[in-house]
Amino acid sequence: MSIAAMMLPEFDQEMANTRKALERIPEAKFDYTPHAKSFTMIGLATHIKNMIGWLVDTLKSDSFDIQPVGAPPYKEEPAKSVAELLESFDKNVKAARSALEATSDEAFGAQWSLLSGGNVMFAMPRGAVVRGMILNHVIHHRGQLTVYLRLNDVPVPAIYGPSADENNF
Numbered sequence: 001m002s003i004a005a006m007m008l009p010e011f012d013q014e015m016a017n018t019r020k021a022l023e024r025i026p027e028a029k030f031d032y033t034p035h036a037k038s039f040t041m042i043g044l045a046t047h048i049k050n051m052i053g054w055l056v057d058t059l060k061s062d063s064f065d066i067q068p069v070g071a072p073p074y075k076e077e078p079a080k081s082v083a084e085l086l087e088s089f090d091k092n093v094k095a096a097r098s099a100l101e102a103t104s105d106e107a108f109g110a111q112w113s114l115l116s117g118g119n120v121m122f123a124m125p126r127g128a129v130v131r132g133m134i135l136n137h138v139i140h141h142r143g144q145l146t147v148y149l150r151l152n153d154v155p156v157p158a159i160y161g162p163s164a165d166e167n168n169f
Helices: 003-022 041-060 082-102 105-109 126-151
Strands: 063-065 111-116 119-125
Touching (some): 003 041, 003 105, 003 126, 041 063, 041 082, 041 126, 111 126, 119 126
Antiparallel strands (some): 111 119
16 A cells, blocks of 8 residues: 555545634634734634645645745735635645645655755655644644634534534544
8 A cells, every 4th residue: 555545544534624623713713812922713724724735835846945045935824714714725635635646655755855044944754744744733733723712612523532512423
């Protein structure tokens, strides 16, 4: 079985669970933040949907520079509505899934680097970046988002089992 074939069922499950959390964000709470150092709710949600897009870039390029010399740094523009957020998320998921399906085991083993101003911040096999720096990162931030939902009395979806709000088992 290929690496991609092993990753796709988990990818599908995690993206479905992530979408369940994103679709519950109340637009009236976009600016909510639990702490001055935390993302706003929409900033966190935008970061999550953008990370799915990073998966495509990671699989199709050898590096990404967050502050390229002579060009503007990477910046995330918050979604303006839940509908916009979900439309972009769905588009990113579809593209990411296609990119995963098309990636050979050899390509997963190739080195990939994150750069800042042309300097290597880290380098590791592409498959490790996809799993660790993208999928795990999405799951981490989705967990944060569910806390934001709870703190705002929004029902938290069941993700790996029942939540206090949903007992689907």
